[in-house]
Every structure is written in structure tokens, then in C-alpha cells.
Amino acid sequence: MEIWGCDVPQFHFGDLWRFCSVAVLRSVELGEPVAANFRDSGTESLAREILAEFDSMGRVAAVQLPPVRICRIQQLAPTVSTRVRWCGDKTRRQFGYQFDGIAGAAEKNPPESEVIWFLAEMKQRGLEPVRLGKHLGVHGSVEAVSQCSFFIGACSGLAQVAYSVGVPAVILRYRQTKIDLKIWHGQKALGFALGLPHFVQGFLPALVRAR
Numbered sequence: 001m002e003i004w005g006c007d008v009p010q011f012h013f014g015d016l017w018r019f020c021s022v023a024v025l026r027s028v029e030l031g032e033p034v035a036a037n038f039r040d041s042g043t044e045s046l047a048r049e050i051l052a053e054f055d056s057m058g059r060v061a062a063v064q065l066p067p068v069r070i071c072r073i074q075q076l077a078p079t080v081s082t083r084v085r086w087c088g089d090k091t092r093r094q095f096g097y098q099f100d101g102i103a104g105a106a107e108k109n110p111p112e113s114e115v116i117w118f119l120a121e122m123k124q125r126g127l128e129p130v131r132l133g134k135h136l137g138v139h140g141s142v143e144a145v146s147q148c149s150f151f152i153g154a155c156s157g158l159a160q161v162a163y164s165v166g167v168p169a170v171i172l173r174y175r176q177t178k179i180d181l182k183i184w185h186g187q188k189a190l191g192f193a194l195g196l197p198h199f200v201q202g203f204l205p206a207l208v209r210a211r
Contacts, residue, residue: 001032001033003066003067004037005036005070007072007073012103014184016038016047016050016157017164018071019036019047019073020047022078023071024051024054024060028058034060037064037065047062049138049139053084053164054083055080055083080164082146084165085165086166087147089149090207093128095122095149095152096132096144096148096151097153098131102156107174107175108174109174110172110196114195114196115196130144130148132144133158141158141161142161142164149208150169152170152203153169153171155184159184168190170191170199171191172195172196172199174195190207
């Protein structure tokens with residue numbers, strides 16, 4: 001059984017989602033389970049929640065043994081579909097968002113004043129914001145975003161969830177480079193908005209259809 005490890009010093013949620021994706025697909029390729037060293041019990045528990053969401057025959061077993069293969073997490077990772085899928089309805093008035101990414105927060109999260117303006121603007125347009133994140137848990141976030149018309153957020157783990165669920169997603173750029181965004185998102189995102197005002201002007205009209 002192959003034993004996988006990861007090249008990041010600490011697992012953030014997006015790293016773990018991508019790592020689990022690679023491990024599951026490798027298991028499918030081999031036709032047998034693969035093992036993964038998640039380093040600690042908390043990360044292992046979160047990984048089990050993530051793996052339970054995947055619609056895949058791949059199987060991943062947690063071990064504490066030294067890895068023999070390393071997953072390069074900053075290479076573009078494939079997307080594994082979740083069991084719960086996007087509703088596909090652009091006439092729905094709710095949208096998912098997450099603006100509190102952890103790693104590199106100063107480079108990718110919008111300023112609070114801009115968030116306040118954005119949420120007020122969206123409500124004025126008759127759209128209902130649904131905040132995604134830890135407070136919903138893994139399954140709760142998957143369920144919630146599947147019922148949204150689109151996702152808008154920072155470069156974070158919730159973006160990876162959106163890709164797996166299949167909901168249209170736009171990622172905020174702010175002070176991140178195009179190269180960094182391509183590494184983490186490739187062609188999976190609909191696009192990269194310079195900020196929330198740019199999203200409203202350049203992306204929103206194509207994402208919401210009139211009822």
C-alpha cells in the first residue's frame with residue numbers, strides 16, 4: 001500500500017482538500033486503498049469529513065508511518081466531485097461567500113469597509129448572502145453552496161469546495177499575483193476579480209438571471 005505525505009508544513013483546509021483529492025484519485029488509479037500520513041488526530045478527523053463528501057470509489061486509510069510518496073500541494077490538483085452537487089439554478093437569489101481566508105490573509109481578503117458595502121449592495125439587488133466557513137462544518141458548507149447561484153470568495157479552501165460541488169466561482173485577487181492564482185485555481189474559476197467593486201461591475205450580471 002502506498003503511503004502519502006504532503007510538502008506543506010501545516011495543513012490548511014484548502015491544502016487538505018487538495019491532498020485528499022490526489023490521494024483518492026491515486027487509489028482509483030491503483031484499484032486499491034492508499035495510506036496517508038495526516039500528522040495529527042485533528043487533521044485526520046477533518047480529512048475523514050472531507051473524504052466522506054467525495055463521490056469516488058477511491059479509499060484512503062490514515063497511518064502514522066513515514067510517507068514514501070509526497071504530494072506537491074502547490075501543483076494544480078485535480079477536482080473530485082462531491083456527492084452533493086450544485087442545483088444548477090441561476091435564478092436562486094442566494095449566493096455563497098467567504099472573505100476570511102487564513103493563509104496570506106492580508107494579500108487576499110477584502111477590507112471590512114468593502115465587505116460592508118458589498119453585502120448591502122447585494123441585498124439591495126434582492127440577493128441573499130450565505131456565509132460559508134468553519135461554523136457550518138464540511139458537510140454544511142457543501143450543502144449550503146450547492147443551493148447557491150454562485151460563489152464569490154478569497155483564494156481559500158471554500159473555493160476548492162465550490163469546484164468540487166460544481167457551483168460557478170469567482171475568486172478575489174487583491175494583492176495576489178496572477179501566477180499564484182493560476183497555481184491554486186487554474187481554469188476552475190470563472191475568473192479573478194480585482195476586488196468586490198470589480199466583481200459587481202464585471203461578473204455579477206452574467207451570474208444571476210432574472211426570475
